[in-house]
Amino acid sequence: MAGQKAASDDASTVRRGGVQTPKGYLFEISGGRLCLDLANTVDNRPTPEARELLRSFGDIVDWGVQTGVVPGSTAKVLRWAAKRHPRAAAQALDRARRAREAIFRVFSAVAGRKAPPASAIKELNAALARALASRRVDLRGGRFAWGWPEHHPPDLDRVLWPAVLSAAELLISGELDRVRECEGERCAWLFLDRSKNRSRRWCDMTVCGNRTKARRHYARAKGRVAIGTS
Numbered sequence: 001m002a003g004q005k006a007a008s009d010d011a012s013t014v015r016r017g018g019v020q021t022p023k024g025y026l027f028e029i030s031g032g033r034l035c036l037d038l039a040n041t042v043d044n045r046p047t048p049e050a051r052e053l054l055r056s057f058g059d060i061v062d063w064g065v066q067t068g069v070v071p072g073s074t075a076k077v078l079r080w081a082a083k084r085h086p087r088a089a090a091q092a093l094d095r096a097r098r099a100r101e102a103i104f105r106v107f108s109a110v111a112g113r114k115a116p117p118a119s120a121i122k123e124l125n126a127a128l129a130r131a132l133a134s135r136r137v138d139l140r141g142g143r144f145a146w147g148w149p150e151h152h153p154p155d156l157d158r159v160l161w162p163a164v165l166s167a168a169e170l171l172i173s174g175e176l177d178r179v180r181e182c183e184g185e186r187c188a189w190l191f192l193d194r195s196k197n198r199s200r201r202w203c204d205m206t207v208c209g210n211r212t213k214a215r216r217h218y219a220r221a222k223g224r225v226a227i228g229t230s
């Protein structure tokens with residue numbers, strides 16, 4: 001969970017849980033797929049203290065830079081465009097959060113071996129239609145590759161599109177049965193379990209894993225005392 005207090009390892013990075021994160025960044029990128037990292041932009045989701053990490057359009061741009069979705073130059077232009085068109089930026093923020101919630105609901109259900117809600121699939125498909133409408137081929141170094149339009153300024157949904165596409169790709173991939181939801185009581189982060197024996201239980205062992213273990217140990221110790229003193 002990104003809210004965990006970070007201890008410095010060196011001057012340029014901080015350690016959030018077990019993940020090395022560039023200093024000054026808010027997001028912990030531990031999902032293993034872009035769509036899951038987008039779903040994980042809510043902290044403490046199952047609790048009344050749920051915390052929105054995409055608080056402004058600038059946060060989406062920061063997330064895009066940290067995940068490598070957009071280069072710094074595109075991010076700069078996106079921030080400039082958002083300042084000039086605050087209403088459009090607010091609408092883009094709303095679309096990003098809605099797509100994120102659809103992605104969370106779909107993959108949380110998948111992780112729980114349940115059928116995803118039809119309304120979430122519908123919302124995801126609506127976002128996918130917008131993303132696919134912007135997909136294009138680029139000629140780079142004599143070879144064609146998939147790309148996105150890089151207008152100046154770029155579309156305000158530029159960061160969201162690759163995340164939505166990644167959700168569709170993961171859904172039709174053979175890795176869908178590796179999607180898990182963190183077992184931490186205060187956490188609902190999603191991740192792709194790449195462990196050989198498919199035994200990963202926490203978004204991050206050093207954050208949610210240790211906390212859960214400590215709580216169980218405390219509960220056991222308390223139980224022993226109660227029995228011994230009764």
Ligand SMILES: [Zn+2]
Pocket residue numbers: 001182183184187188189202203204208
């Ligand atoms: Zn967790």
